[in-house]
Amino acid sequence: MADDLGRVLLDRYRLIEPLGQGGMGTVWRVHDTRLGREVAAKQLRLPPELDSEQRASWTARLDREARAAARLRHPGIVTVHDLVVSEDGQPWIIMELVPGRSLADLLAREGTLAPDRAAALGLQILDALAAAHRAGIVHRDLKPANVLLEGERALLTDFGIAAVEGETALTRSGALLGTPAFMAPEQVRGQPATAATDLWALGATLYNAVEGRPPFAGSATGAVLVAIATEAPSPMSNAGPLQPVVERLLDKDPAGRPDTAALRAMLSRVASAPPRPAAEAPPSPAAPPTRPLPPAPGHPKRTVLIAVALFAVLAVAGTGLTYALRGDSAYAANKKDAATIGAPSGFTLKKEQKVDADRVRLVYSGCPQFCAGSPSTLASTVQVAAHWLARVRSVSSVGPPVASANQAVWTMAVTTNTAPRISNVRVIAVGDPMQDVVLQLEVG
Incomplete structure (x- = not known):
């Protein structure tokens, strides 16, 4: 240089x-x-x-x-x-x-932004995206590094150029181009990018602005892509009123993301919301402690009422504890059943997740010998998963695999008579050409 x-x-x-x-x-x-x-x-x-x-x-x-x-x-x-x-x-x-710095530089220095400030920047980014979308141009690589700041003015760079730089295609050496942490699920699956794809990236950018990290993480590029395609984003702790907006933008279904008008209204409300009042200060340590007054004589009913109320609170708490313990027990049983399933040939178990209080989601990753990047070879991989499921002891039948419109996601209906009970089976192609195949199912 x-x-x-x-x-x-x-x-x-x-x-x-x-x-x-x-x-x-x-x-x-x-x-x-x-x-x-x-x-x-x-x-x-x-x-x-x-x-x-x-x-x-x-x-x-x-x-x-x-x-x-x-x-x-x-x-x-x-x-x-x-x-x-x-x-x-x-x-x-x-x-x-542009005389200034990028949003990525600002976050590196300040860590995070307040929700109202992030929403105000989001409004400016949204207006720029809307202008490009009206012209038929999709950015495809929106991220904090491509948002330049001149004071509080936000400008998008790499418009159109990022459509080439950020594409998910592989070079001959197998290197992935683009920024995986901000790719939408449809990009990960090799589907065409649309205006909704840019809105996902806006959601990921706003998430990063208030949380100080991208919504999906992993130790390697493949792990990040799998997380984007199959998992919910990491829980938010700093987003406040911006959280429901970001969650809508990070809907894995492009049709579920808000349109420009609805999103502008949501961001405007957050940007103009008054700051939340500070938490009430604790009592001064110098203040003398106060003692509760003894019950007035001649009112024995008050003591009885207090005892009854206390018993009711304990009873409700005990009921909740019973349900919690029951849920933990069911989850432990499902987790034990899940451990008996094993894995299909060519796949490795990458993650166990707790879903819906007691069920276990298993996420497998693998690219068997069929992984060559075309729908027909993915179909062969789906058949490997189907044959494996049919051999699980509790499975009585496996329905024919059903492909999505672009054949990047396949689903299977599984009937089980005993534990382990298996449901929500999906096989997902990651990347285009196909880099990885994810098998996801739930037990319980």
Whole structure:
């Protein structure tokens, strides 16, 4: 990177200093010698394993995306000025220079944002997304690093360009491009990105802003993708009134996410809500302790009433405790049954989760020999899971696997006569081409 300082692209753009670096390239502060102004230039590093034909295809696609992004005129969208190709064949995006920092930088410094402040930023991001969606452009890689802040003004960058950088396709080396933690389930499953996909990413970005972490975590990329496709987000503790908004945005079904008008109304309410009153201060330690007054003479009924009330409270609490213990006992029994099931060939048990108080959800991950990236090979993997289920001792029948419209999710109806009772069986393809296969079922 230091070797590029002072470099002049196409006899026009002089590189002054690097502003940031990511997996796909470096953003520079640049002086445009022709117009006498400062701009930003993003140096895009194409994967080294691409051959000349593939490089030409990537550059052509970048050109199309840059042209689309350059049509956008909105105060919340960083303007794209040009796409150029340097002498060494690397593409550069010339953009508006925003004097400020990214939301990711702000969170790294401050940790989290208050819900009303996050909602106010969310409103600005939503307006920018709505303008792009009206123009037929989907961002596809919205995340805190792509939200630039100039004071309290938010601007989105990498519009359209991120549609190429952030796609879930694999390179020949098997490296996943994009930002897994902010991908929507439909992206993970290889389905086309839509406006609802950007709204999911907005929800993940707002979650990150108030909680200080993404909604889904994992020790590796594959674990994050599996969590996005199959699990609920980690519980929120700081979101306050923003929590129901984020939960709506993180609906795994794109149709379940709010539209722009409904979302704008929800975010406006949170952004304009008065701050919650501070908790009542505890009594001063200097204050003398007070003693309860003894019951007045001549009122024996008061003592009886207090005793009855206390008995009622204990009885209700005891009932709740009984139900809790009963639920724990049922969960323990289901967990014991789940341990007897084992795993189908080629799959490994990755996670056990408690669902609906007493049931156990088992999540298996694996890519047997059939994992080659086409619907027919996924169907073969589904048959492996079906044959395995049919051999579980309690299973009397396994219904024919039913595929979703794009064949990325398959479901099976399982009938059991005794424990372990199995239900909600799903087989999910992760990635496009298929990186992993997830088998999910519930016991109890």
